[in-house]
Amino acid sequence: MIGEPVNRVDGPLKATGRAAYAYEHWEAGQPLYGFIVGATIGKGRITRIGTESAESTPGVHLVLTHLNAPEQGPRDESAIFEYWCAQPVLTGPDIHHFGEPVALVVAETLEQARDAAARVEVEYSAGRGRFDFAEYEDEVYIPKVVNAGLPTDTEVGDFDAGFDSAEVRVDQLYTTPYELSLPIEPNACLAEPRGEELVLYVSCQIVNAAQASVAGTLRMDPERVHVVAPFVGGGFGSKLGIHSETILAAMAARTLRRPVKVALTRQQVFQLVGMRPMSSQRVRLGAARDGRLTAIAHDVTMHTNPDIEYAEQTAATTRSLYAAPHRLTSHRLTALDLPRGTDVRAPGEAPGMLAVESAMDELADALGMDPVELRIRNEPGVDPERGVPYSDRHLVDCLREGARRFGWEDRPAAPASVREGRWLVGYGMSAAIRGHFQGPTAVRVRLEPDGTAVVRSDMTDIGTGTYTILTQVAAEGLGLPPERVRIELGRSELPTSWGSGGSWGATNSCTAAHRACIALRAKLLEAACGDTRSPLHGLDPAGAVLADGGVRIGEVSEDVGAIVARCSEEMEAEGRVRYMADDPHYSDYSINSYGAHFAEVGVDADTAEIRLRRMLGVFSVGRVFNPKTTRSQLIGGMVWGVGAALEEEAVVDPRSGAFVNRDLAGYLVPVHADITDVDAVVLDSFDGKANVLGAKGVGELGVCGSGAAVVNAVFNATGVRVRDFPVTIEKVLPGLPPMAA
Template sequence: MMIGHALSRVEGPLKVTGKATYAYEQWDEDGVSPLYGFIVGATIGKGRVTRIDTARAEAAPGVQMVMTHHDTPLEGVPDDSVAIELYRAFPALSSPDVHHYGEPVALVVAATFEQARAASHLVDVEYSGEPGRYDFAAFQDQAYAPEKMVFGIPVDTAAGDFAAGFEAAEVTLDQRYTTPYAFSLPLEPHACLVVPRGEDLIVYVSTQIVDAARTSIAATLQMDAERIRIVTPYVGGGFGSKLRIHHETILAALAARALRRPVKIALTRQQTFHLVSLRPTSSQRVRLGAGRDGRLVAIAHEVRMHTSPEVEFVEATAITTRSLYAAPDRLTSHRMVPLDLVRGESVRAPGEAPGLLAVESAMDELAHELGMDPVELRILNEPSVDPEHGVPFSERKLVECLREGARRFGWEHRIAEPASVRDGQWLVGYGMATAIRRHSQTTATARVRLEADGTAVVESDMTDIGTGTYTILTQVAADGLGLAPEQVRVELGSSEFPVSMGSGGSWGAGNSSTAVHRACAALREKLLATACGDARSSLHGRHAADAVFSGGRVSIDGASEELREIVERLYPDGIEAEGSVRFMSEEPNYQKYGIHTYGAQFAEVGVDADTGEIRLRRMLGVFSAGRILNAKTARSQLVGGMIWGVSAALHEEGVVDTRSGAFVNGDFAQYLVPVHADVPEVDAVMLDGFDDKANAMGAKGIGELGICGAGAAVANAVFNATGVRVRDFPITIEKVLPGLPQTDV
């Protein structure tokens, strides 16, 4: 069995030698040098362009074009009837209106990137500014209830009578937690190269969903999608920011069509903060009512978050609370506050990451109030069925995660009284939290072909965003056909291949591996039907149901033949088959069971007793996600998510200038993320499992599970170390220092 092995990345040598070609590194194969585009962004947050003078820029060295709203071709507009927003048109430079700071007002195209960037400063723009809404706290009175959320998730839910249950509870907690604007900042910038081919376009773009990119570009440019070819074999991270295409792709396509030349655009890191969407800021009110024994009787999780007035995005922040703990009286809701800022979109673990930061902090507060161990409080409130839907869980090993995590971490050594443990200058604390993430299934199709030389080729437009897709699909195909991994070649990220919903929402691995698994099954069936009916084959007349594929051979009842021989004799041009996965709304299991992934996060921190400096000392996560497809890449994903959770708790915060709507900390010098010195020891452990209700592979997504609950574990450890409870994230020195215990000088 190849599945589950810690196989090293099959594309690893290409990446470390620089031979894996990313979007911006592509070059037109005809030898024609591409032109380079640079986006000019608005310097106001709300209003209109009243005058734009491009003469000086057009006269600058190397400049080929300066495009503004005056000369942009007619573009398509977003069609609300398209269910998933990622597939809708995304017009750019379509009007003089400015909806947020940094929105494109011009595109400069020149022979080199440096020439385009230099000329961008020569575009003279005048504006008529309007009062903008930039301050989240100041516009709470404009909050409204959205009509829907993604995938049909209910906006609000209720069970029993929360108000009565909360009032009658013996112990109550009523707190508000705030999370900041957060950004996806992948190592590979948002970039593309668009090459015109007559009326066709080849688009090399860094995107997570090939079909969404193709459909959105076609709708925007009002052209037949069949005339667009998307190519994205390698994606250097996405974290949700590349689920859809953005301005750079549309503008490069417009310029390439107008100039009949290849055009490249890459966003600078600073531009990313205003031209790529973000995780909305949130204010979350969490109310917990419990008996003195710790059993929850009432739960409410009410969320307010920012949204763009033009494009509503509702992050399902309260969704975690619905299936995590049970209580007879429950209430969850989502409300939107419209602000004139860049639009919100999915950021890694959308909803679960900020939601668990609040709820799991609240559970720790309740445990402290009750004088209970936080692990035992959670185990006490473990539901037997999904509280929201009243259906059984498909596979739920949360208690096992908690028990195993506590054992491995040494949780029994925790001192419950805050600010009780010192290590020299450092106050030391332990914290923990649970993790849950809804497992989703979307559509996917894969094609597997056996060549006459006995090798297999896997094709799908599925993307590898650095998560190891090439490797796990190699393993699934090798396992399904009885081949060595070296005999399998996986080709991804092209619109010429069968369609999937790509990488996102932690559905990519489960979808694509199941599709390949089914394609291999169909291919085996085809091969056996012909081989067993072929008088020239040693398998002739034998029962196909007894066949074993292993070592590049097919064996039945002692008879054996090489796959290569069968294919070469019967299918000299190769033989192929496809396998598909349907959307979860068409799969009965997704209505009959609560299908989730789970984890338990444990953290130890040190807080300097004088300065309030916070340092993570060690961290452990124990996770349950069904069958693990590759132990090495899975652990890598989980550890990466845990580090992101540390970042959410202690580092990341987008700060808005409420006068202009600009994010004032738009680079890594001021928008802080963890570096190696911030993360000394992090470990992730995966429990054995197989969720047969999720898919035929028994596997569920893990890409975002690692971040879930991680930040709350760190926050709870800070409280245990200091006695200071910070509910406004991130936790910084300024918020901790005033409450530190006084020491004798």
């Protein structure tokens, strides 16, 4: 079953509306509804907050402010991952960023709560906020570590000497904007108090983190906090940790002893769940005339919130991608009074590769060399900074196969040299790399007397196909047809996982499930072969075959259900995956996924309108659990890359710190009309160092480098090099060649 293009087993539930998301649960009965009131300044203090008018509005049960909010636990800054930290809200009169919650209004209906929220009177003493990244970009500090615990800076050889002596040099500054995750399902929570217990139906990516975070905030025993998240409508990083809607719903529910629902509006999502930091990236490449890199440096400055530090690992990918004897990477932070930075769709790799792969294209142009050949020429034999071998690296294969399939040999040799009617046509490409991560995960598998298997874990399915691939792994591991496997996910009472995120969810949960099935097979065979009532009694289990719901040894067989029904104990086993820091493979090898992107664009010769014509990605991700869901994931990532290259940009008002375009009318993302012919191809591979199944992360690899392929295609079409992303009409139009005017 592993490797088959099985349809999503949860597809019928979603297609018929029976898959309940956080805001759609009704188990608690008729709830009250909460609506968040956000600050209308970006920095300062509340001097007065009047709730009398709101409280007298029909249907209102409670108005929470910092004056009457329950005491909350502080954030534990020593925690390795902040998703498990307390997330206190309404803790005082200070305002740290625009839109920060200053009140929660709870009423009988959502309409009543929203109406009353508009009646909360808040007066402020506004302070001078730091909102403009460019203004404060030089006021930087050095973080201790960057995201995922990676080192802030690295240095190999003597970069200055290597760069200064290089025959060809590229030294450019690239800037990326604030970006947001924006899943279809906004962040939401239904909180139900049950005596001293608290049940949270919440949209989250990591159940255990949500449980710990709420418990720490409300000063509760974590065992009394029950998280339920069977279906999550996308996350993309925005739901790795919980946010104010969950804490406020929980506080209101415990105060009122009633179930309370709170969901963020789309506009509130922009201000309250964090975003990808704006970055300024200096990339320096030094090379010999034959294209071999002698020096590479990637220096990043990005925004952070002054109270909650976040350093995206933007330069980290550069450490493993290309060979060069002299190397330098660094990360610096500029504190701004804006919402905190957070993980957004391939954090670090997405903005970092947009800059580095654009710089590589600039180097290819300066050398007069084919961009594919330049990358192949700089393929390292071992990880160039860690000095360890790669576990399984097929980047060159991806580059060559992608070039062949795309027809790269037809690429215009000179920029702005091909025109079809009104359109200037260009090709672009880039490499892709993303680190593979592993986290502590447990999965329990039980066989029932009716011959079915139940797979349990608090692992989440954020639309990526977790239910389906776990079904495949268990069906293969126990010799059952898929319809005899039931998957139970997303509840805090189930075995703990690292959840969905960082492209680690599938491999962690499937590896743990596979190990559980191996242990369960052994127990099943021991029970059958040791039972005098079984036709398999006394036979050698070494030759057993599990298939079609039965166990067969030679010519003798018995149904799995019959074996289980005779057992006096439950027939179950648990499989585990340990943290990667405790796995020697992660210290002995450089473990990554790889790919290559190719794009063709048309640029209107008069208006500079950019249209994606076609796009191809070729990837190496180890063993594939499900080709259908894998291809879907990769294409989705590639579309993200198109958005980053051409459209996505959250714009901050430098006077208030508010996002000017805080809805999906102003914040542009690709729609169907923008995306035409996009395809993803996966090469056969198996990485036994990544895990026993040989599989690696898929979800975010598609976005790594894909934007750069589009940007490079725009240059090839027009001769205009844009380094301030996204590439928009007004940035291309002034530089269009005279022949196109």
